[in-house]
Amino acid sequence: MKAWGNVRCKFLNSFKASPEGLSPVIGSLLLLLITFILVAAIVSSVALSGSRMNLQPPVVNIDLESCEGGLYGVGHSSHWVTFKENRxxxxxxxxxxxxxxxxxxxISGYGNSFQGNISNGTGKRAEGNLEVLYMDLSQERKNQKYYVANNNATLEDGSxxxxxxxxxxxxxxxKKSAKSSxxxxxNGNGNTSDNxxxxxxxxxxxxxxDRKSRNVISEQKATVKFVD
Known part of the structure; x- marks a missing residue:
């Protein structure tokens, strides 16, 4: 019984002393945990900052140097202007x-396009509030004779x-048979010739x-001059 009492006393003394022995360990674990939290916060902040920087739109100065054109099929034929003459x-x-x-x-304004097949005489003019969207400026899905020929020197290096x-x-x-960009x-009707x-x-x-950030990086207004 005396031996058992000694063992029990040693166990109790050990248990009572354990909180003091564990204090440095707990302190170290808390410091390590705080360090991990701080590192994670810094990494998240840097990643968020980087993603925001990647979404920053380019800064440019673009001048609308000239705008000329007119409508086709309106008024006297001497005043008709073809699509390709709108520049x-x-x-x-x-x-x-x-x-x-x-x-x-x-580009938005007042103008016209065609609906249906104009080559076989079944097409008709569509006139009103006109909206034109160049989905991108690449040479893909555009007219080789006009867009590509006019801009090849500018865009051949990809910039x-x-x-x-x-x-x-x-x-x-x-051509209408090809999908256009x-x-x-x-007047909100997209069933046109895309000219x-x-x-x-x-x-x-x-x-x-800028397609990535979806920000407008330049906005210009101009009055359409009748083509010379």
Whole structure:
């Protein structure tokens, strides 16, 4: 019994002393846990900051250098203007270089397009509030004769740089049988030939949009001059 009493006393003494022995261990674990939390917070902050930086839109100075055109099939035939004669010229005057794949252009104003097949006489004019969207500025799914030929020198290196012009025309869409990256709608109706002309003397609004951040990085207004 005495031996058992000694064992029990040693066990109790050990148990009573254990909190003091555990204090340094607990303190170390708490410090380690706090360190892990601080490191995780720093890593998250850096990652979030980096993602925000990646979403920063480019900063550019784009000038709408000229805008000329007119409508086809309106008034006397001597005043008719074809789609290809509708031309907008943009000049990159400063700031970041632009990747053609990452930029969209939206143009709105009053104009016309065609619905149906105009080659066999079943098509008809569609006139009204016109919206034109260049989904991107690459040469893909565009008219080789107009958009590609007009902008090959500018976009052949995959970048729209300072001092380079970009030329848009009303016939930048490929043939109707091919899917176009230029989308046209008249009065909200997108069933058009995806070609366009803006009425001379009216005002257009042109927005250049960074596709990644979805921010408008340049907005210009211009009055359509009747084509010479």
């Amino acid at each position: 907008i010229v943009l000049m990159h005057e400063g700031g970041d270089s632009l990747s053609p794949d990452s930029i969209s252009i939206k 729209w740089d300072i001092g380079e012009r970009l030329i848009l025309c009303g016939q930048d869409s490929p 230029v989308v046209v709608s008249v 366009y002309g803006f009425k001379a003397g009216t005002e257009i609004t042109l927005k250049i949009i």
